[in-house]
Amino acid sequence: MHEFTIAREIARVAIDTGRENDLARVTRVTIRVGAFGHIVPESLTFCFDICTKDTIAEGASLDIHQVAMTYRCRDCDKEVSIEKYDFLCPECGGKNLEFVAGDELYIETIQGEQSDDGD
Amino acid sequence: MTEIRVFEGILAANKRLAEQNRRLFGSRDVLVINVLGSPGSGKTTLLEQTIREVGRTSGLSIGVIEGDVATRRDAERIGALGVPVIQINTAGGCHLDANMLDSVLDELPLSKIDILFIENVGNLVCPAGFDLGEHAKVTVLSVTEGDDKPTKYPAAFLKSACTVITKTDLLAQTNFNMDVAIADLKAINSSLEVFQVCNTTGDGIEAWTQWLLAKRNAGREQDGGDER
Numbered sequence: 001m002h003e004f005t006i007a008r009e010i011a012r013v014a015i016d017t018g019r020e021n022d023l024a025r026v027t028r029v030t031i032r033v034g035a036f037g038h039i040v041p042e043s044l045t046f047c048f049d050i051c052t053k054d055t056i057a058e059g060a061s062l063d064i065h066q067v068a069m070t071y072r073c074r075d076c077d078k079e080v081s082i083e084k085y086d087f088l089c090p091e092c093g094g095k096n097l098e099f100v101a102g103d104e105l106y107i108e109t110i111q112g113e114q115s116d117d118g119d
Numbered sequence: 120m121t122e123i124r125v126f127e128g129i130l131a132a133n134k135r136l137a138e139q140n141r142r143l144f145g146s147r148d149v150l151v152i153n154v155l156g157s158p159g160s161g162k163t164t165l166l167e168q169t170i171r172e173v174g175r176t177s178g179l180s181i182g183v184i185e186g187d188v189a190t191r192r193d194a195e196r197i198g199a200l201g202v203p204v205i206q207i208n209t210a211g212g213c214h215l216d217a218n219m220l221d222s223v224l225d226e227l228p229l230s231k232i233d234i235l236f237i238e239n240v241g242n243l244v245c246p247a248g249f250d251l252g253e254h255a256k257v258t259v260l261s262v263t264e265g266d267d268k269p270t271k272y273p274a275a276f277l278k279s280a281c282t283v284i285t286k287t288d289l290l291a292q293t294n295f296n297m298d299v300a301i302a303d304l305k306a307i308n309s310s311l312e313v314f315q316v317c318n319t320t321g322d323g324i325e326a327w328t329q330w331l332l333a334k335r336n337a338g339r340e341q342d343g344g345d346e347r
Contacts, residue, residue, distance in 0.1 A: 002213060002245035009129050021123050031129065036274040038244050069273070085270050087306035095306040099277060105248070107125045114121050 003039055006105070007047030014057045014110050023112035026057035030109045034067040034102040041066070056112075069102035133249055136217035140224065140252025147229040149182075150335040151237065153251050155275045156259030157268070158241030161285035163193045164318040165259055165327075166236055170200050172321075172328045173234065179335070182232035184223065186215040186240045193238065203227055214245035217252055234335060243272035254338055255280040262286040262293055266300040273307045280334075281312040283327055288317045 010029060018026040029048075033039050041064045048062045068081035075094035082088075088095060128134055144151045156162045163185075170181050183204045185193040194206035205223045207215060215237065227235070237253060239246040247256075256279040260268060263286055269276050276282060282304055290297065297315070304311050312330060316323035 002248060005216075006129055009132065012132075013125065013127055013129070017123055017125060021121065023121060027120070036277055037248060038272075038274055085273070087270055087273070087303055095302055096309075097306045098309055099307075103274070103277065105130060106128045110123045110125055112121055112123075 003043040004047045004051075006039065007044055008051050010048055010062070010107060011051035011055070011057060013107055014052070014060065015055050017110050018056050018112050021112075022115050023056060023110075024115040026052075026060045026110055026112040028061045028063060028109075028111040029057070029107065030063045030065065030111075031107050032065045032067060032104045034104040035069045036103040037105050039105075060112075065108070067102055067104050070100040071097040072100050073097055130249065133217045136221055137250035137252040140217055140220055141254070143224065143229070144235070144252060144254070147232075148339065149229055149232050149235050150331075150338050151235045151251075151253040152331070152334075153246075153253035153256045154236055154238045154259060155243065155246045155256055155279065156239075156241065157243055157261070157264055160241070160259045160261040160264060161318055162238050162241070162259045163196055165283060165285060165316065166197060166238060167200060168316075168318050168321065168324050169236075169328055169331070170197070170202055172324050173331070176325075176328065177332055179233035179332070180231060182227055182229075182235045184220065184227070184235065184237045186219075186238060188212070188240060203232065209240055213240055213242050214249050215239050215251060216249045220251045234331065243268065243275045247274040247278050255334065257281045257283060259283050259285055260300070262289050262295040265293075266295045266297070266303070269300065269303045269307055276304055276307045276311065279308065279311060281314065281327075281330060284313065284315045285318055287315045287322065288319055 014026050014029045045062050052058050072079050073089035074096040076092040078091050080090050154162050173179055181202050183197045185206045189208055191206045194204045197204040205226050207219055258275045258279040301313055314327040
């Protein structure tokens with residue numbers, strides 16, 4: 001359910017940023033989301049489309065860059081992705097891990113058409 | 120085509136309110152703990168036991184904010200122990216946010232409270248994502264939920280300073296493997312403190328409350344939060 005809250009905030013920032021920069025239309029929003037956010041991309045996109053309806057961001061595409069749960073293994077000293085939710089180092093099988101990345105949740109860029117763009 | 124680089128946190132509006140709450144807590148010298156866990160994991164019972172133990176051993180005063188989808192049942196249980204309590208009903212919402220908290224804080228006598236617990240809506244997913252202005256998150260995990268829950272719902276455990284494993288008197292009746300659970304918790308979050316507690320017998324309550332009181336003293340010395 002928290003996808004709707006997140007979609008509403010993305011829409012708010014996209015619309016406000018678009019207005020502040022004199023965009024007639026927002027066409028693309030790029031976000032970075034870590035796996036620890038437990039966010040379902042399809043659900044987020046569905047909610048984003050609802051939240052942008054009848055605004056300058058209606059129809060904008062939402063590009064979701066996903067960041068894997070990333071840890072450093074203290075045993076083999078490699079940086080590894082935990083894809084299987086097993087919290088085992090895929091290189092050496094160890095559990096002596098140190099969190100590195102995967103809790104990102106931010107908007108990277110907003111693209112759009114300027115009010116006076118010819119096309 | 121114009122591209123604007125934003126790099127703004129998606130929950131920045133919530134974060135700003137959370138920082139405002141945290142400043143208020145700091146100015147009133149209150150340690151604030153955001154308690155996460157599944158429905159039925161024993162969050163409210165742990166708070167009842169903690170209120171008794173802290174009152175008995177330290178004389179510090181506790182306040183509680185209860186978050187639930189509906190009913191005042193938890194607030195009535197906590198209120199029966201004579202501590203100030205506020206119930207927030209989210210009416211369907213799956214987590215508390217900083218704005219909900221901000222809207223009830225003036226109903227609490229913060230200057231007279233040493234430790235404030237915020238019992239979040241029972242859920243291991245969404246509450247992990249929303250900073251309320253607390254100094255630490257604590258996740259409650261019960262033996263009856265199974266030892267696989269940390270790896271299935273890792274975010275709450277990653278963002279917590281401490282996990283309290285409850286219902287340890289039921290270990291023999293379940294297939295919960297304590298070694299596996301603790302190894303997984305430490306793999307997800309290597310700095311996580313883990314306590315084992317039985318709310319029914321009181322076993323382990325003392326170690327957990329000592330951690331809490333040390334946190335309270337450390338916070339007073341540092342005069343700052345450590346929310347991840």
